Amino acid sequence: MAIDKEKIKQAVRLFLEGIGEDPDREGLRETPERVARMWEEFESMRRFDMKLFEEFGSYNEMVLIKDIRFYSFCEHHLLPFFGFVHIAYIPDRRISGLSKLVRAVRAFSLRPQVQERLTEEIADFLQEELKPKGVGVVIEAEHLCMSMRGVMSPGHLTVTSALRGVFLKDIKTREEFLKLITARARAF
16 A cells, blocks of 8 residues: 555645644644654555574474554544554464564554454464464553543453464463463563
8 A cells, every 4th residue: 555645644734624723833834744754654664574484493382472562543533552462373384583473563553453353464464474383363452542532441451362273273272372471471
């Protein structure tokens, strides 16, 4: 998807006018340009090379990265939601560079989104790219569309999960994954 900076700038200017602001006043004058650059930056982070390593030995236990911080935007109100993603997979002949798992989260989260779809997209992408024995993704997030408007319920967490392969079929694997992500990490 290509970013159209001019349309973004026009839209932000119209939005500011629509809420009764003067887009030419000192604090807002550069806002349309800043917002357009922000979305351009987000778009550049959606593209990355999913580096895979096929000759790594016979490792076939769970690989888990937890507490991957993410930020996204509720597609219904364009307000942020943010929190943590936990990803696990069990390799089948190939592994991913660990940073690529974090980049996958960023690639799918930096656009208007709903948490349920975000969870599914990350799991499906990793299942397709890695072709592992299974993938588990859990997202815990606070939604500002609920915290600062509507029910005004700050501090809540919405939890979604997507399980593929052995994480879906094998109860012990699923339980191990859920136990590992709820265990508190040691401080380094």
